[in-house]
Amino acid sequence: METLANLESFLRSAESGNFSEASRRLSLTAAAVSRNVAMLERNLGVRLFHSSTRKLTLTEAGETFRVAISDNLEGLQAAIAGISTGSDEPAGLLKLSLPPTFGTAHILPLLPGFLARYPRVRPKWHFENRQVDLIGEGYDAAIGGGFELSPGLVSRTLAPAHIVAVASPAYMSGRVPPTRPDELARLNGIVMRSLQTGRIRHWSMRDVSGREVQASLSESIVVNDPAAMREAALLGLGVAMLATADILPALEDGTLLRLVPRWYCDAGAISIYHASRKLVPAKTRAFVDWVADAFRKNRLAERFAGSLS
Missing domain, CATH: 3.40.190.10 (Periplasmic binding protein-like II)
Known part of the structure; x- marks a missing residue:
């Protein structure tokens, strides 16, 4: 009877195409994953992978075996996790x-x-x-x-997941608060460049009646992390579009002010x-x-x- 570790090592290696990535997913060393796969091949008496210095490729027998066990292994893993050594206690x-x-x-x-x-x-x-x-x-x-x-x-x-426009009281001191999202463009904007696309995200805001207005902030400060945007806003550097979940304490204690409060972005x-x-x-x-x-x-x-x- 094959061990669960050998079967998991085989499946994760087949999915990722190399032992290193499989080892990361399984929280094992690459050497341990390789040993488990070698043991499985030895026990089955067939070669499951063609290996090269760059990538693992399934043999015909390996692909047949992968298809046969992939769904069953997931159910076995769940059953083992759920049984929790004889009880239903989470562990x-x-x-x-x-x-x-x-x-x-x-x-x-x-x-x-x-x-x-x-x-x-x-x-x-x-x-x-x-x-x-x-x-x-x-x-x-x-x-x-x-x-x-x-x-x-x-x-x-x-x-x-709602996004709102915020600024610090210090930044807004002496400035006329905007009444519509398109008026945010006249203030200093703190914006974020996406790590995935490399683009700066601009939002369209809506109100409860369903009207939508573009809220294109000026690109006065550009960062690549929402936590940095929040800190820049707290420092009084301008206006940021941030998730209410990320700034809730600051909104509730008044260290950040919500601008155009009838408007929000739905993410x-x-x-x-x-x-x-x-x-x-x-x-x-x-x-x-x-x-x-x-x-x-x-x-x-x-x-x-x-x-x-």
């Missing part, structure tokens, strides 16, 4: 991807209570501004907005994503429910809504 490594600013402000504070309730769960959290491949990279869950809901994934909406929803297995691991199910319950108790969906001035 094991919880690999999560989440945005740095949002994750630090709103998800990390939930961790002490979660670990007190589920002490056998071990967090492995990646704070990153990118859309991850949950299944391919071995994540249990991800939190963010704008994920492509590919086959095999499900999402649970937590709150709206979709903040959701928590996980694989749609028949048997969701107990650790993943418990974490998703914990986060959703905290958002409900703290009324974060309502507090993040830019449509509410």
Whole structure:
């Protein structure tokens, strides 16, 4: 009977095309992944990969074997995670991807209570501004907005992802507050260049009646991170378009002022994503429910809504 480690090493190597990437996804060394695959080939008595210095390519037998086990292995992994050594208590490594600013402000504070309730769960959290491949990279869950809901994934909406225009009281002192989004262009703009596209993002704002007006900020300051935009706004350097979730404390304590308060940009929803297995691991199910319950108790969906001035 083959071990789960050998089968996982084979599948991840087949998906990524090399042992190094597979080892990163499995949190093993490349040498360990290579040994597991070699052991599997020896036990099966067939060669699964053609190897070169640059890339692994499946043999015909390897492709046949990959197709045969890929779906079954996912179910076996879920069953093992869910059984938790004889009980349904959540346990094991919880690999999560989440945005740095949002994750630090709103998800990390939930961790002490979660670990007190589920002490056998071990967090492995990646704070990153990118859309991850949950299944391919071995994540249990991800939190963010704008994920492509590919086959095999499900999402649970937590709150709206609304963008609003803000500036510090010091910056606005002596200036006439704009009344429409197109009037923001006469103020110093703090804008962000996308790491993915290299372009500067400009927004179209709407009000509750559905009217839309372009809000093109001047490019007085250009950065590549939303946390830097927030800090620049707090320093009184100009106007920034930021997610309400990232600036909620500053809005509530008055260190940032919301401009054109009847207007906002709708960037979709903040959701928590996980694989749609028949048997969701107990650790993943418990974490998703914990986060959703905290958002409900703290009324974060309502507090993040830019449509509410």
